[in-house]
Amino acid sequence: MKPTDTSNPEYFHRVVDCQWACPAHTDVPEYIRLIAQGQFTDAYMVNRESNVFPGVLGRVCDRPCEPACRRGRVEDKPVAICRLKRVASDLKGAFKDRLPVVPETSNGKRVACIGAGPASLTVANDLVPLGYQVTIFEALARPGGLMRTNIPAFRLPAEILDSEIDVILDMGVELKLGHRIDSMEALLDEGWDAVFVGSGAPRGKDLDLPGREEASANIHIGIDWLESVAFDHVEKIGERVLIIGVGNTAMDCCRSSLRLGSTDVKVMARKPRDFFKASDWELEDAEEENVEIVVNHSPKEFVLEDGRLVGMRFDQMEYQVDDDGRITDQRVIGERFIPADDVVLAIGQENAFPWVERGLGIEFDKWDVPIVDETTFQSTRAGVFFGGDAAFGPKNIIWAVEHGHQAAVSVHKHCTGADVSDRLPVTMNLSSRKMGIHEWSYKNDYNPLERGLMPHVSLTQRFRKLNIEVELGFSPEQAEKEVQRCLNCDIQTAFTDRLCIECDACIDICPTDCLTITGNGTEEDLRQRLKAPSENPDQLLFVSGPLMHTARVMVKDENLCVHCGLCAERCPTAAWDMQKSRFSFPYAIDEEEACLSRNRRSA
Amino acid sequence: MSYMSKPRIAHPGLKKNALGLTRRDYEGGMSTLCAGCGHDSITAAIIQACFELAIEPHRVAKVSGIGCSSKTPAYFLSASHGFNSVHGRMPAVATGANAANRDLSYIGVSGDGDSLSIGLGQFCHAMRRNLDMLYLIENNGVYGLTKGQFSASADVGSKAKRGEINEQPPIDPVLTALAMGGTFVARSFSGDKEQLVPLIKAGLKHKGFALIDVLSPCVTFNDHEDSTKSYAYTRQHYHPALETDFVRPAEEIMADYDAGAAMSIELHDGSMIVLRKAAQDYDPQNRGTAFAYIKDKLRDSEFLTGLLYVEETAPDMHVLSHTADRPLVDFGWEDLCPGSSALPEILKRYR
Numbered sequence: 001m002k003p004t005d006t007s008n009p010e011y012f013h014r015v016v017d018c019q020w021a022c023p024a025h026t027d028v029p030e031y032i033r034l035i036a037q038g039q040f041t042d043a044y045m046v047n048r049e050s051n052v053f054p055g056v057l058g059r060v061c062d063r064p065c066e067p068a069c070r071r072g073r074v075e076d077k078p079v080a081i082c083r084l085k086r087v088a089s090d091l092k093g094a095f096k097d098r099l100p101v102v103p104e105t106s107n108g109k110r111v112a113c114i115g116a117g118p119a120s121l122t123v124a125n126d127l128v129p130l131g132y133q134v135t136i137f138e139a140l141a142r143p144g145g146l147m148r149t150n151i152p153a154f155r156l157p158a159e160i161l162d163s164e165i166d167v168i169l170d171m172g173v174e175l176k177l178g179h180r181i182d183s184m185e186a187l188l189d190e191g192w193d194a195v196f197v198g199s200g201a202p203r204g205k206d207l208d209l210p211g212r213e214e215a216s217a218n219i220h221i222g223i224d225w226l227e228s229v230a231f232d233h234v235e236k237i238g239e240r241v242l243i244i245g246v247g248n249t250a251m252d253c254c255r256s257s258l259r260l261g262s263t264d265v266k267v268m269a270r271k272p273r274d275f276f277k278a279s280d281w282e283l284e285d286a287e288e289e290n291v292e293i294v295v296n297h298s299p300k301e302f303v304l305e306d307g308r309l310v311g312m313r314f315d316q317m318e319y320q321v322d323d324d325g326r327i328t329d330q331r332v333i334g335e336r337f338i339p340a341d342d343v344v345l346a347i348g349q350e351n352a353f354p355w356v357e358r359g360l361g362i363e364f365d366k367w368d369v370p371i372v373d374e375t376t377f378q379s380t381r382a383g384v385f386f387g388g389d390a391a392f393g394p395k396n397i398i399w400a401v402e403h404g405h406q407a408a409v410s411v412h413k414h415c416t417g418a419d420v421s422d423r424l425p426v427t428m429n430l431s432s433r434k435m436g437i438h439e440w441s442y443k444n445d446y447n448p449l450e451r452g453l454m455p456h457v458s459l460t461q462r463f464r465k466l467n468i469e470v471e472l473g474f475s476p477e478q479a480e481k482e483v484q485r486c487l488n489c490d491i492q493t494a495f496t497d498r499l500c501i502e503c504d505a506c507i508d509i510c511p512t513d514c515l516t517i518t519g520n521g522t523e524e525d526l527r528q529r530l531k532a533p534s535e536n537p538d539q540l541l542f543v544s545g546p547l548m549h550t551a552r553v554m555v556k557d558e559n560l561c562v563h564c565g566l567c568a569e570r571c572p573t574a575a576w577d578m579q580k581s582r583f584s585f586p587y588a589i590d591e592e593e594a595c596l597s598r599n600r601r602s603a
Numbered sequence: 604m605s606y607m608s609k610p611r612i613a614h615p616g617l618k619k620n621a622l623g624l625t626r627r628d629y630e631g632g633m634s635t636l637c638a639g640c641g642h643d644s645i646t647a648a649i650i651q652a653c654f655e656l657a658i659e660p661h662r663v664a665k666v667s668g669i670g671c672s673s674k675t676p677a678y679f680l681s682a683s684h685g686f687n688s689v690h691g692r693m694p695a696v697a698t699g700a701n702a703a704n705r706d707l708s709y710i711g712v713s714g715d716g717d718s719l720s721i722g723l724g725q726f727c728h729a730m731r732r733n734l735d736m737l738y739l740i741e742n743n744g745v746y747g748l749t750k751g752q753f754s755a756s757a758d759v760g761s762k763a764k765r766g767e768i769n770e771q772p773p774i775d776p777v778l779t780a781l782a783m784g785g786t787f788v789a790r791s792f793s794g795d796k797e798q799l800v801p802l803i804k805a806g807l808k809h810k811g812f813a814l815i816d817v818l819s820p821c822v823t824f825n826d827h828e829d830s831t832k833s834y835a836y837t838r839q840h841y842h843p844a845l846e847t848d849f850v851r852p853a854e855e856i857m858a859d860y861d862a863g864a865a866m867s868i869e870l871h872d873g874s875m876i877v878l879r880k881a882a883q884d885y886d887p888q889n890r891g892t893a894f895a896y897i898k899d900k901l902r903d904s905e906f907l908t909g910l911l912y913v914e915e916t917a918p919d920m921h922v923l924s925h926t927a928d929r930p931l932v933d934f935g936w937e938d939l940c941p942g943s944s945a946l947p948e949i950l951k952r953y954r
């Protein structure tokens with residue numbers, strides 16, 4: 001293999017598994033260390049810079065970082081990254097004086113955002129400090145999008161949501177509530193400098209089966225029903241409820257039903273458990289509340305008696321699954337009637353744009369979704385951008401935030417006449433953590449603690465009201481322990497080949513056997529000759545240049561390195577060093593600064 | 604020296620041996636040697652070899668003298684017996700222990716100072732008796748622990764870190780062993796585990812005294828330019844004369860050997876050593892020609908490495924001394940001590 005180019009930020013970025021997995025590249029190990037030092041406000045600000053809603057996300061983020069976490073490969077459970085984010089948010093002090101300063105005079109550019117969900121709010125967050133006049137049009141009476149209307153208050157309290165939205169609105173955003181945009185054409189005619197569509201994926205899928213129409217009074221579309229619950233338009237539901245579908249929406253529907261008077265809630269899944277879309281923790285939380293999850297039942301018909309829904313009939317299914325876990329065959333093995341008073345359909349949602357006229361230069365593909373560039377978020381019409389669920393279908397909050405950041409960069413480029421696809425590169429700064437011969441300015445000892453468990457409000461208490469937050473958050477003692485589980489993946493092992501005398505000290509000391517000195521070869525060949533068998537081809541190999549004495553190479557399999565720094569401690573020549581990587585991901589404000597400094601240099 | 608210990612992480616790639624133990628179960632305390640010391644690599648090789656042989660740690664006794672090298676038994680096999688003796692006196696302790704319990708495996712770790720300077724006499728007698736043990740000399744040409752004075756293995760012309768040149772001829776442990784009747788004589792290098800690990804395995808299984816002289820650079824006092832025991836110098840001057848593979852009794856010989864160049868030697872427990880010669884007419888079973896060849900090469904500043912001489916059928920100390928087959932420790936008190944009533948009878952024999 002060619003020697004690894006570690007000056008390319010991508011290499012070390014990928015080593016920080018959580019940060020690499022986070023759509024918004026939150027600097028997780030940095031904020032965890034800040035929490036460990038009791039610097040909660042700093043930890044909050046590190047979060048806010050990339051993910052804008054740390055208090056919200058510290059509760060309900062989809063947390064793609066956690067399955068990626070290295071700790072989960074070394075032991076079985078990842079660091080409770082999301083819970084620690086909440087700790088930073090719960091314990092932070094005053095921070096408003098640290099927000100970007102909004103200029104007193106505007107730059108004269110007007111930007112319209114449609115929908116007040118996380119995507120639009122992020123666009124506003126990034127553009128207002130640059131002097132943009134941002135107006136958000138929201139059809140409903142409160143801002144927040146699905147965070148408000150669909151994520152139940154027992155998971156995300158309104159005060160938390162309000163406070164983080166207010167930080168953005170207080171920068172000076174014009175928010176027009178109860179203002180649905182019915183015509184894109186009319187909006188464009190108003191002469192905005194740029195338009196951002198953050199209208200989400202508002203259409204819940206229906207289930208067209210016999211009896212659907214006749215029983216419609218007791219059949220509810222999940223996301224619409226949750227919205228009605230959130231706005232107190234619905235205050236109760238029948239005793240026996242069937243939830244169709246087993247994604248995260250289904251989990252919110254079943255748990256909401258329990259709080260609105262039902263005593264027997266079944267979530268009906270067509271397939272076996274391995275195929276569920278819901279996150280494990282959402283399933284666990286629902287099952288803790290005694291929701292029954294019924295597998296292998298495919299809906300067949302809604303059953304009525306005297307014009308009223310009395311239940312549903314299902315085909316009972318059997319599946320053939322191959323070694324890779326894929327379904328190869330299925331058959332119906334029986335039929336079953338399950339009585340119910342109400343049915344909630346939670347089988348997916350789509351984006352829909354009845355209000356965007358065709359012929360405006362905004363092109364749609366064959367599924368009737370707008371064509372959007374994956375880097376710039378620009379539609380086929382210059383100056384019109386899409387982001388969040390509106391861009392590529394339903395995802396989650398953290399993706400909506402990242403789309404918002406990127407769209408803000410594009411809006412800024414568009415409004416300053418620059419090429420939207422010409423983006424600033426991600427940059428990296430490395431600095432040694434060495435303090436003394438065996439001292440590092442980070443805690444390098446591996447702590448075998450187990451993952452902390454989230455304390456919950458007791459089952460007898462939590463159903464009393466709809467908005468009792470179930471999760472209590474980590475206690476300070478729990479947080480103090482959990483931070484020690486982080487492996488500091490951003491403290492990189494940096495190797496200098498010309499210093500290595502091939503003494504093997506690093507190879508012998510490495511507790512996870514990730515280092516090997518051997519003859520060079522192709523990647524496939526090298527992976528077979530490593531000290532610990534290479535079990536994860538997704539994780540990169542570091543390969544040095546030829547070593548001084550034997551021309552062999554140092555190979556590091558990044559998969560299991562616990563960043564303990566022992567290789568660097570045992571190396572007599574400091575060929576290994578532990579260096580902190582800090583990446584900077586360009587936001588709109590960085591584009592502005594780059595532009596200013598260019599101007600300064602040319603002046 | 605690190606302030607923290609090597610974390611115990613049972614990572615998924617960690618294999619188990621026949622006893623269900625991992626390599627980590629054969630480790631000891633955290634080394635306090637200088638970072639990069641060759642001795643630490645030898646420790647790692649011992650751990651690897653014991654793991655691969657699936658030795659029960661409590662059936663091993665580690666013995667050593669004084670020196671950085673002699674400290675290392677603390678860093679492997681923490682579940683074994685150990686005795687850190689007086690400078691140069693490890694062979695006496697090993698002899699006593701072996702006399703009392705012939706069933707344990709003995710691993711002696713010594714230095715060039717410990718074995719060739721102060722302890723030369725003891726070292727020679729242990730070989731003469733063919734004491735059943737593995738004896739490692741971690742050879743760095745200096746007294747590491749006392750800050751780098753030349754030892755008896757320093758080569759003529761080798762320069763000390765402070766600048767003085769050694770003028771006295773070295774004692775070569777391999778030639779000494781051949782002269783003293785050693786029955787398993789090998790040389791290796793701390794930086795070549797592929798060679799060292801099979802040698803340790805074979806040495807542990809050899810019935811009799813197995814010497815491995817391991818070149819083991821002292822990074823702190825003898826790794827500079829003009830040293831003849833540095834990493835750089837050793838890598839340039841060491842020549843594997845024979846490649847050694849160790850094959851356990853139940854295993855099949857898997858590798859393909861060139862008939863002319865390979866020879867296999869059966870050990871007492873049925874395991875095999877397969878030697879592949881790099882040098883054409885080298886005969887590792889002829890003490891005389893081996894001695895001459897190694898000496899010739901040393902004159903040309905070449906360290907021959909590998910299993911240089913082996914004799915599997917020579918009697919060990921217990922055979923030579925006609926001791927009981929059963930280890931003394933297994934005898935009951937009554938058998939070991941005939942009691943005061945028997946004393947007059949015994950004394951009578953000396954009248």
Ligand SMILES: Cc1cc2nc3c(=O)[nH]c(=O)nc-3n(C[C@H](O)[C@H](O)[C@H](O)COP(=O)(O)OP(=O)(O)OC[C@H]3O[C@@H](n4cnc5c(N)ncnc54)[C@H](O)[C@@H]3O)c2cc1C
Binds near residue numbers: 119140223
């Ligand atoms: C039940 C449920 C639970 C969820 N739970 C989680 C979770 O726990 N964690 C997570 O990360 N994600 C979760 N999600 C997904 C997440 O809420 C969304 O991905 C995210 O909110 C999308 O943000 P957005 O800004 O793109 O749009 P949205 O949040 O959908 O906001 C769009 C806004 O635009 C408004 N709007 C739409 N059309 C117009 C128009 N024409 N004019 C004016 N306003 C308009 C809507 O009223 C809405 O307020 C959940 C989704 C659902 C349905």
Ligand SMILES: Cc1ncc(C[n+]2csc(CCOP(=O)(O)OP(=O)(O)O)c2C)c(N)n1
Binds near residue numbers: 713717721746
């Ligand atoms: C009887 C006695 N004499 C001298 C010493 C001082 N001393 C301690 S270690 C050592 C030399 C060790 O050299 P070596 O065996 O080569 O070990 P190394 O440290 O090089 O591994 C000496 C002379 C001692 N401890 N005891």
Ligand code: SF4
Binds near residue numbers: 567
């Ligand atoms: S930091 Fe070094 S010693 Fe520690 S696990 Fe990573 S490679 Fe191994």
Ligand code: SF4
Binds near residue numbers: 501505506574575
């Ligand atoms: S410890 Fe340092 S000098 Fe020794 S092999 Fe490792 S990198 Fe090379």
Ligand code: SF4
Binds near residue numbers: 747824
């Ligand atoms: S002084 Fe030399 S022999 Fe002793 S520990 Fe340090 S490097 Fe090793």
Ligand SMILES: [Mg+2]
Binds near residue numbers: 714716741746
């Ligand atoms: Mg020495």
